[in-house]
Amino acid sequence: MSIRSRSILSGFLLLPLWAPPMVKAADDSPIKAASPVSTNPACLPAWIAPPITPPGVQADHSAEADNISQPDELTYDLTGNVVLKRPGLVVLSDRVQLNRLNEEANAFGQVQFQRDGLIVTSQSAHLNHQKQTAQLKDARYQFIDTRAHGTAKQIDVDQKTNLAELEKASFTTCPLVQYSWQARNGDIETSEKYDWELDFGHLQINNNKRRIYGYNTWLYFQTVPVFYTPYIDFPMDDRASGFLFPTIGSYRPLTRDTAENYVAVPYYFNLAPNYDDTLTVMKMQDRGWVVDNEFRYLLPNSSAQLSLTGLNDQVTSKEGLSYIDENGDPAYGEKIEQRWRAKLIAQQQWAPGLNSNILWHELSDKYFYTDIPVESALDSASYTQRYINLNYNKDNLQAGVHILNYLRLRDDAAYNYEKRPEVTLNYFHPFETEGLRNVSINLPITSTEFQIAPQAHKPEAQRNVFSPSAQYQYYKPYGSFKAEAVANKVHYYMEDNGYNTSGQNQLDITVPQYALHGKLIFERDFSLAGFDMVQTLEPEVQYLYVPYQDQSRIPLFDTTARSLDFTNLFSYNRFSGSDRIGDTNQVSAALTTRFLKRDGTPLAEAGLGQIFYFADRQVTLNSTATDTELAQNTQNVSDYYVKLGFTAGPVYFASTSQYDNRNYELTNSNSRLKFGLSSDFNLLMTHLITNQNQPGEQEDLAAGLTWQLTSKWGVGGYINYDFTKERKTEVQSAIRYDSCCWASELSLKETQLDNGLYNYSIQYVIEFKGLSTVGTPFKEYLNDKLNF
Known part of the structure; x- marks a missing residue:
């Protein structure tokens, strides 16, 4: 049967509890959220109750039950399959008592609250419309979009203050896993667990500030407590401030016989929707504490990433900067304690057609990346580019100012010419008049100031290039024809730096x-x-x-x-x-x-x-x-x-x-191969031959693969082999375990330098899906490495 009455639930907030704690992934992308919950159907947690679509905003309030009684004129007693409906909300229960005078409701039995995006179940609930409060005992909750879920011993909601208080609460994105083992008496014992779970002594959800405050919080992994914090504070929306998972590894610089262990612990600050900051504290076994900070912002017309790293190096302060001398032996130079690096990557759209981009490094010493594992791509590099570009493009006119610089990272690195600056201007004009419709002219001008370090003993100059051209082009589906004339005028103003041999x-x-x-x-x-x-x-x-x-x-x-x-x-x-x-x-x-x-x-x-x-x-x-x-x-x-x-x-x-x-006979070749047998197996390969059987002969092979052996286990490998010198210049391998709720990856890297010595590094990362992630999976690293 069905009755209609004024619903005392009409103003109830019903637990807009929280969003899953989303934190930033530590990669080079713009501002983004953390690892998503797995979308594999087999990995999704079971429903705590079958989802029900709540009534629309125009729906009437209603109540249904198998039996309805009225002990007195102010009280209704609904029993058996009770269903209360209001716009955006459905309440199910075995029994509900409604009091019209106090505007209170008490629900007992299998109580369910379902609204858009959220399911809450409890053993009992007390709701007071006058005070706009609700209290639920032994509650469970679940977010419909991700199926992330949790429990609470008691939930108190105050709609006036927009606060929800949860006692002894938990949260996880994992399904319940059953496992069994053989006891000593021979019996088979079974138990249940979540791969990971957050347990809070007390949890407060502030819907006004859109923030969550957790107290006495433990992170359990495979039922083992692995992290504790007395206080945690993060937003309900998108990304969240908090600790990311640590990176554990070892790293052997080129002049040391043994590897140095390190642990890096990052903390993410969600400062605003369009900017954030990650502070990483790294403890190196011998060198001491390293502090690394990465600030990022993203606006509609600009973005930037600023990285700053510093340490008081206990090794170089005693031994001096280590390097390889001309004989290939380890040597030590200036003693230095304070070591640092700064890196800026920025793009800016100043106006329509006007933009700039910057990539710039600064270091305390050229051996920084060799000794400190903060940027693996540069740990064995001889130099890295630095540039500043300003570009303008409007209709048929293009212009630019460019500065190109090279930061040397080795004593034996070659000195390269730098452009300080290069100015470009180009005007393209197609003729639209009859008879000249396929004719166009191009007027490019480039002026470059070439500079180089005095140690290179090379000349410097300003070079101006003017190469006007006129062309006739004719295109048809069956072919094309082009006639072009170019007049190249190149002029040099030689600098008097003592190395001008032209006379x-x-x-x-x-x-x-x-x-x-x-x-x-x-x-x-x-x-x-x-x-x-x-x-x-x-x-x-x-x-x-x-x-x-x-x-x-x-x-x-x-x-x-x-x-x-x-x-x-x-x-x-x-x-x-x-x-x-x-x-x-x-x-x-x-x-x-x-x-x-x-x-x-x-x-x-x-x-x-x-x-x-x-x-x-x-x-x-x-x-x-x-x-x-x-x-x-x-x-x-x-x-x-x-x-x-x-x-x-x-x-x-x-x-x-x-x-x-x-x-x-083959003299030169450049080949690329990608073989993706399935989504579980990918082989990437590049092969380069230069001047075969001639002076300056060189042959290199770079190959890598990723192979998902099972649904959970995967391996990867990369090798760069120099056939000319018959040596492996770089070898890297990785093994990854990837389950529904967590993943971990162990990678090992070996890099051989020109002096025959090796750099070694070992790195371990872990990811709790739906909570946090750190590092770049080997599969993504390999695609970037081989430029596929």
């Missing part, structure tokens, strides 16, 4: 380039083993003429021979940079075939190309050309260039190769 204060290059480029595309329907495809045949030809000008006195600031790429067949210059403009009179030809699905998705491609020369080339990279370079410049044809590509299912492969035109 002049000013140097000049004036070299034009003329090119005609044509391409045709033929298509046909193609079927293989019942699979319909489209095959293309794409012949491509380019004529290029560049007259000779002597450039042997020009120093090399940023110019080298081009790295291997199939598109180099149609490049206007066989050198990168602007210090050399190669003379030539040549025709480049290539033939490419592609296999496409009907929707245009690429499946495979193959290409073959070669350059035919009508004259010897005279411009060389250095003033004294090598025998190999002289031989190449007098040949009538270039080597053969071959490209291959394949994408099908789990396999991606791309390769560019160069073969000697006389004996067809």
